Amino acid sequence: MPQDVSNLIERRRELLGPNLPTFYDEPVHLVKGEGVWLWDADGKKYLDCYNNVPHVGHCHPAVVEAIARQAATLNTHTRYLHETILEYVERLTGHFGEGLSTAIMTCTGSEANDIALRMAQAATGKIGIIATDNTYHGNTWLVSQLTMGREPIGGRADFVRFVPAPDSYRPLGGESGQAFADAFTARVEQAIAELEEAGHGVACFILCPYFANEGFPDLPAGFLDKAVKAIRAAGGIVIADEVQPGFGRTGTHMWGHEKIGVEPEIVTTGKPMANGHPVGCVVSSPEILSAFHTATGYFNTFGGNPVSCAAAVATLNVLETENLMANAEDAGNYARGRMAALAQRYEAIGDIRGSGLFFGAELVKNRATKEPYAELAEKVSNAMRQEGVLLNRASIHNNTLKVRPPMPFGRAEADFLVDTLDSVLGKLTG
Amino acid sequence: MPQDVSNLIERRRELLGPNLPTFYDEPVHLVKGEGVWLWDADGKKYLDCYNNVPHVGHCHPAVVEAIARQAATLNTHTRYLHETILEYVERLTGHFGEGLSTAIMTCTGSEANDIALRMAQAATGKIGIIATDNTYHGNTWLVSQLTMGREPIGGRADFVRFVPAPDSYRPLGGESGQAFADAFTARVEQAIAELEEAGHGVACFILCPYFANEGFPDLPAGFLDKAVKAIRAAGGIVIADEVQPGFGRTGTHMWGHEKIGVEPEIVTTGKPMANGHPVGCVVSSPEILSAFHTATGYFNTFGGNPVSCAAAVATLNVLETENLMANAEDAGNYARGRMAALAQRYEAIGDIRGSGLFFGAELVKNRATKEPYAELAEKVSNAMRQEGVLLNRASIHNNTLKVRPPMPFGRAEADFLVDTLDSVLGKLTG
Numbered sequence: 001m002p003q004d005v006s007n008l009i010e011r012r013r014e015l016l017g018p019n020l021p022t023f024y025d026e027p028v029h030l031v032k033g034e035g036v037w038l039w040d041a042d043g044k045k046y047l048d049c050y051n052n053v054p055h056v057g058h059c060h061p062a063v064v065e066a067i068a069r070q071a072a073t074l075n076t077h078t079r080y081l082h083e084t085i086l087e088y089v090e091r092l093t094g095h096f097g098e099g100l101s102t103a104i105m106t107c108t109g110s111e112a113n114d115i116a117l118r119m120a121q122a123a124t125g126k127i128g129i130i131a132t133d134n135t136y137h138g139n140t141w142l143v144s145q146l147t148m149g150r151e152p153i154g155g156r157a158d159f160v161r162f163v164p165a166p167d168s169y170r171p172l173g174g175e176s177g178q179a180f181a182d183a184f185t186a187r188v189e190q191a192i193a194e195l196e197e198a199g200h201g202v203a204c205f206i207l208c209p210y211f212a213n214e215g216f217p218d219l220p221a222g223f224l225d226k227a228v229k230a231i232r233a234a235g236g237i238v239i240a241d242e243v244q245p246g247f248g249r250t251g252t253h254m255w256g257h258e259k260i261g262v263e264p265e266i267v268t269t270g271k272p273m274a275n276g277h278p279v280g281c282v283v284s285s286p287e288i289l290s291a292f293h294t295a296t297g298y299f300n301t302f303g304g305n306p307v308s309c310a311a312a313v314a315t316l317n318v319l320e321t322e323n324l325m326a327n328a329e330d331a332g333n334y335a336r337g338r339m340a341a342l343a344q345r346y347e348a349i350g351d352i353r354g355s356g357l358f359f360g361a362e363l364v365k366n367r368a369t370k371e372p373y374a375e376l377a378e379k380v381s382n383a384m385r386q387e388g389v390l391l392n393r394a395s396i397h398n399n400t401l402k403v404r405p406p407m408p409f410g411r412a413e414a415d416f417l418v419d420t421l422d423s424v425l426g427k428l429t430g
Numbered sequence: 431m432p433q434d435v436s437n438l439i440e441r442r443r444e445l446l447g448p449n450l451p452t453f454y455d456e457p458v459h460l461v462k463g464e465g466v467w468l469w470d471a472d473g474k475k476y477l478d479c480y481n482n483v484p485h486v487g488h489c490h491p492a493v494v495e496a497i498a499r500q501a502a503t504l505n506t507h508t509r510y511l512h513e514t515i516l517e518y519v520e521r522l523t524g525h526f527g528e529g530l531s532t533a534i535m536t537c538t539g540s541e542a543n544d545i546a547l548r549m550a551q552a553a554t555g556k557i558g559i560i561a562t563d564n565t566y567h568g569n570t571w572l573v574s575q576l577t578m579g580r581e582p583i584g585g586r587a588d589f590v591r592f593v594p595a596p597d598s599y600r601p602l603g604g605e606s607g608q609a610f611a612d613a614f615t616a617r618v619e620q621a622i623a624e625l626e627e628a629g630h631g632v633a634c635f636i637l638c639p640y641f642a643n644e645g646f647p648d649l650p651a652g653f654l655d656k657a658v659k660a661i662r663a664a665g666g667i668v669i670a671d672e673v674q675p676g677f678g679r680t681g682t683h684m685w686g687h688e689k690i691g692v693e694p695e696i697v698t699t700g701k702p703m704a705n706g707h708p709v710g711c712v713v714s715s716p717e718i719l720s721a722f723h724t725a726t727g728y729f730n731t732f733g734g735n736p737v738s739c740a741a742a743v744a745t746l747n748v749l750e751t752e753n754l755m756a757n758a759e760d761a762g763n764y765a766r767g768r769m770a771a772l773a774q775r776y777e778a779i780g781d782i783r784g785s786g787l788f789f790g791a792e793l794v795k796n797r798a799t800k801e802p803y804a805e806l807a808e809k810v811s812n813a814m815r816q817e818g819v820l821l822n823r824a825s826i827h828n829n830t831l832k833v834r835p836p837m838p839f840g841r842a843e844a845d846f847l848v849d850t851l852d853s854v855l856g857k858l859t860g
Contacts (some may be wrong), residue, residue, distance in 0.1 A: 008511045015519040016734075017532050017719045021727075022509055029511040033504045051506065053731060059502050068498035072489050074463045075706040076481065079452055081438045081459040089445040102447050107537040107708040108732055114570045118583040127584045139728055140544045141572035153548045153725050154557045159584070271731055276505040278537040278708040278732035289447045295583050297451075298569055301483060301701055302538055302708035304446075 004041055005029050023392060024385045033058030036409045038390065049391040049405045049417055052358075055247055055272030056318040057408045063275045066314035070307045077301055078105075084309040091316055093283060095254050100267060102289045104282045105304030109243040109270020110138030112280035116239045116266045117142055117206065119284060119292040123265075124235055126201030130191045133162040134214045134396045137206060137241055146206065159200045161191035167396055168217035169351045169362055170370060181223045188227040192234045202236035204266075209256030210245035210358065215395030218353050224262050237288075240264035243280075244358070247272050248319060249407070251329030251356025259355070275318075277311035278302070324407035328356035335359065335403070335414035342418060346425045348376055353400075357409055362400045372397035376428065383424040389417055434471055435459050453822060454815045463488030466839045468820065479821040479835045479847055482788075485677055485702030486748040487838045493705045496744035500737045507731055508535075514739040521746055523713060525684050530697060532719045534712045535734030539673040539700020540568030542710035546669045546696045547572055547636065549714060549722040553695075554665055556631030560621045563592040564644045564826045567636060567671055576636065589630045591621035597826055598647035599781045599792055600800060611653045618657040622664045632666035634696075639686030640675035640788065645825030648783050654692050667718075670694035673710075674788070677702050678749060679837070681759030681786025689785065705748075707741035708732070754837035758786035765789065765833070765844035772848060776855045778806055783830075787839055792830045802827035806858065813854040819847055 008029055012020065022028075028046070032039040035057040038046045048058065056063065070084070078085060089103045106112045121127050131137070131146040138144070145157045164172055164187055166180070173183035188205070195202050205227070210216055228238055245256030246269050253259040255267070265288060270280040280303075282289075292298065302308070319325070336352055336359055343349040343361070350364030350373075363380070365371040377393040380401060384391055394402040403417065438459055442450065452458075458476070462469040465487040468476045478488065486493065500514070508515060519533045536542045551557050561567070561576040568574070575587045594602055596614055603613035618635070625632050635657070640646055658668055675686030676699050683689040685697070695718060700710040710733075712719075722728065732738070749755070766782055766789055773779040773791070780794030793810070795801040807823040810831060814821055824832040833847065 005511065008516065011516045012511065015516050015532055017716060017723050019720050019723045022511065027511050030504060030506055033506065053507065054505065059504065064498065064502045067501050068494065071497050072494045074460060074489065075484065076460055076463065081435065081442065081452065081457050086438065086441045086445050102445055108541065108730065111538065118571060121583045139730060140570045141548060142570065144726065150727060153551045276735065278738065286447060290449050293447050293449045296574065297580060300538065300569060305706065308708065
């Protein structure tokens with residue numbers, strides 16, 4: 001490990017605490033970014049196949065210029081009037097269906113989800129929350145209640161119930177198609193019954209409509225229809241956490257919930273929306289939003305400040321003018337096609353899934369048993385980093401290579417990714 | 431009201447919800463800021479006597495340049511190595527006493543307090559929280575539990591107890607000095623006993639060490655000593671929320687807790703630390719911080735990103751090189767001196783309090799009875815806005831004019847503030 005990296009790790013331990021993880025066995029010391037590329041302190045260049053935050057590309061000049069210009073002009077808060085927050089919310093809600101016409105701007109997706117959950121509670125008069133069991137929606141006290149794998153500090157709130165995250169490679173009940181959807185619906189109905197019996201009722205079902213951290217399963221059309229109907233029959237509403245699939249990442253739709261055909265009452269966004277500037281958002285109807293405002297008097301000092309809104313407007317501009325959603329569809333299809341060819345040569349590739357620029361390969365020890373091969377996914381991820389390609393792993397069994405690059409990622413970059421993966425898999429499994 | 435303001439208010443209702451308040455009867459439509467000055471869309475100039483977020487002055491060129499430069503170079507997250515977060519945390523913790531040597535960077539003060547409370551719970555193994563009864567620490571589910579005046583959505587957590595915010599103008603028990611401190615301590619001891627009886631134990635006492643929202647009382651030296659001793663005897667720790675008094679605002683000390691002589695185990699900061707860029711922070715010992723990391727695996731995507739850290743470093747640089755803490759002491763003393771002279775002419779000024787550039791005047795209907803005059807405070811605030819001076823009101827009875835300007839506010843600005851206040855009070859009470 002280079003001396004400067006060892007020194008940084010040591011200072012990091014002292015200043016940020018002894019147990020703050022980095023990516024990779026040999027952490028990367030980044031100093032520069034441009035488009036889909038990153039450079040480390042030694043001048044080594046990396047293809048960024050992982051970071052969704054710099055949505056329209058690292059350091060996109062249009063976003064940088066908007067931030068610099070507004071930061072030099074005015075930065076205040078929403079207790080004064082300002083045009084840009086109105087312009088942004090008007091533009092943003094124009095991308096949603098009827099009813100999703102008002103918004104609260106925040107600084108992070110966690111803040112957005114913390115609001116959305118309470119908004120659902122305020123609007124329904126119930127407090128029960130249903131989430132999937134391998135998800136991650138954020139890091140506040142309330143939102144971290146939805147991270148099942150880790151007991152929250154102070155204990156798990158009684159008003160949360162988990163349902164199994166859909167896994168298309170290993171479907172609940174063993175069968176795919178409608179049987180899988182019915183098995184899932186049955187678990188949602190069970191969670192509803194439990195919450196009602198406990199006296200909490202059902203405020204909401206919160207989901208990432210792409211089940212991104214859970215392995216982005218390929219779900220049959222209408223998979224969630226019956227489950228959503230059951231939630232609504234119980235008086236609850238649906239929250240779509242679009243932090244990962246939103247803003248065109250899946251190539252086919254602006255939002256993950258459009259892709260799966262669900263119409264949520266509340267949508268939250270975060271990471272990609274201002275290309276790295278700290279911005280999140282909650283979108284809902286005037287009725288639901290104002291029920292929350294009335295109950296809380298919510299105010300976020302930094303949320304919706306002019307600089308954050310300028311960054312968000314510029315990001316949306318670039319997304320539209322550079323046709324990045326169409327690019328995501330094209331580059332994603334191309335990359336998955338090439339990965340499918342790799343799968344014919346490497347037994348370890350058990351399943352290739354995804355849409356647009358959010359895809360990956362599930363690694364298994366044996367295709368018949370589908371036994372997850374998490375150790376290999378970790379080795380591949382580290383070896384790719386050494387070869388100049390940054391990706392990582394995710395999913396229920398932590399055995400799925402996750403590719404989620406900035407949206408300007410094109411066919412040439414897909415070739416570099418797949419060729420490098422070919423070489424790495426050859427060395428590790430050949 | 432000008433047409434453009436009416437239009438903005440109408441669009442705001444539609445896009446941000448029907449019940450989102452603005453400051454003042456006639457909201458201000460700001461378009462430009464520089465130093466301690468703001469301009470509205472009609473070119474009218476305002477002296478900013480209220481905003482603490484642009485700590486070193488609106489749009490300070492050194493901070494703008496740092497943001498623009500880093501945004502054009504690289505913006506990632508803390509799973510990679512980066513120098514600037516280490517540089518910042520090293521500089522920041524250098525301003526604290528021994529033990530407060532590690533930090534978690536967040537995007538808002540609310541996020542910082544949400545962490546700090548759980549950090550105290552993780553470190554002590556207890557969950558009870560004691561707060562003062564007229565405070566505001568932020569807007570997440572957990573932190574909004576500390577806002578006593580408003581029932582949280584879903585109900586008040588059983589592990590929170592409130593103690594009366596110290597009010598030096600109307601001291602608890604009716605006597606000032608040690609009797610007041612003893613009365614306060616007795617209430618803290620009662621809260622401790624209640625939390626222990628309920629089985630929660632005491633994790634922490636969280637306080638703004640300047641009691642900023644509660645009217646910034648003038649407290650006798652050692653006021654909190656016995657209360658803090660009782661908290662520690664019960665196994666709890668102290669969290670100082672430095673979002674308002676921190677970074678030299680009080681003129682005499684870098685931190686509010688130094689001013690009142692309390693050594694907290696955890697400190698949180700927010701608003702002023704990056705001059706408006708969304709940055710917050712939790713500072714603690716390696717032991718306490720790592721207890722939290724171990725329990726939660728906390729990661730904040732935007733927290734501690736290179737651009738946020740560059741903004742925070744630049745803000746700290748300006749604070750130091752422009753000697754703004756010394757300026758705060760000088761300008762604050764001067765302004766309070768002039769306000770004391772006003773108090774000889776206006777019966778409505780019941781008490782003048784504060785330190786450095788955080789001060790105000792409590793307005794009363796009658797100096798003998800000290801009956802709060804909130805309506806006058808509201809009228810003065812609106813009239814000052816019309817005269818080109820932005821301030822607001824706060825405190826337990828909402829009757830205290832609150833002056834908390836950007837730190838480059840000097841004697842000339844203090845003259846403009848006091849002269850305008852003289853004229854406004856003359857019209858409203860003369």
